Every structure is written in structure tokens, then in C-alpha cells.
Amino acid sequence: KNEVEQSPQNLTAQEGEFITINCSYSVGISALHWLQQHPGGGIVSLFMLSSGKKKHGRLIATINIQEKHSSLHITASHPRDSAVYICAVDSSNYQLIWGAGTKLIIKP
């Protein structure tokens, strides 16, 4: 069993829909990261969080440490949000444990 599991693996939605991507992990962590990988391949860090909730524009990330679960939400989704969203956890220095990613497609 992978230590970091993301769901769903693939998600297709219509423009404007509210999107939720989930990440569950099985190890103790000091922080959890959400990243976005563009269709061209570039990877950008979206959030790093260790408790509670963070918001940036239309993106919201939450984490529940007790349940070992995090969610990434996108409000008012847009085709430019189409990307692979990756969850990674900090369980020990330097070596993040990476999820396999969720491929999101937003149709106009």
C-alpha cells in the first residue's frame, strides 16, 4: 500500500464546478504539500500546510492531522485549472513522499 494515496486518479468536470481532490497518508508528517504540474510539465508549489486551512485565490487546502487526510478544493473551476495536482508529505528531512497525482480536466 502506498504511503500517500490520492483520489480520484482522474477527474473531468465542467467549467464553473466546485472541485475536490483528496489525499490520504499513513505516516506521521510535519507538513503536507500540494503542487500543480502544468500540461507542459512545469511543477509549481501551491500550498504547504501542517494544520487547518489555507486559501489562495480560488484554491483552498485543508488538512486533518488526526484523520491523516487533506483536501484541495477549486472554486469556480476554469479550463486553465486543467493540470495534474500532486500531494506530497514531509515525514523526514529532505525526503518527501509523493502521491501519484490527480489529473484534472475542466471542459469549457
Next chain:
Amino acid sequence: NAGVTQTPKFQVLKTGQSMTLQCAQDMNHNSMYWYRQDPGMGLRLIYYSASEGTTDKGEVPNGYNVSRLNKREFSLRLESAAPSQTSVYFCASSWDSNQPQHFGDGTRLSIL
């Protein structure tokens, strides 16, 4: 703002050839990393450098060597390329181990 610069962007090698992937960052970050990304799998850490002058193995170091030439540069060398090393390679850097990582655009490497 250059950020993390990787060269080359694409490379095709024959089995047994050697090559070095270059990575440089201009953010004065202490830590640097090399990952590989294969279809359907998460990023896997090859080597990392916590600070200038130190390097350590990650999850999949076999077949690779690294050099932290100075604070800015961290290179990855394949001494004798194998088809199993066909992958997309990403370099990343961060201020410290518990800070967000900044990624280069990747190098697509094919070994024939």
C-alpha cells in the same frame, strides 16, 4: 526571474553512453534535489544536497552520481546509461528542508 534552470531540455542517448544533467538556481537556496518522474508514478528522489558540500542518496540512486559544485549548481551524472533510465528528470531547490520546493522545467531523457 530565472529560478531553477535545467539543461538540456531534451536528450537522446544510446545505451552505455554517459552524460551530465545541469541544474542551477539563483534564489540562494541551501537545499537542492534531483527527481525522476515516470508515467503513472509519483516523483522519486534520486539524490539531494542539504547544503553546499553535502550530498545524500534518495530513494533511487543506483546508476547516478551527483556533484554540488557550489551553492548554485547541482549536477546529475549518468555514467553508463541504461534504457531503464528513460524518464523525465526534475531538479528542485528550497531554502531549507521544510520549505516549499521550486522546480526546473525538466529534462526529457530517452535511452535507446
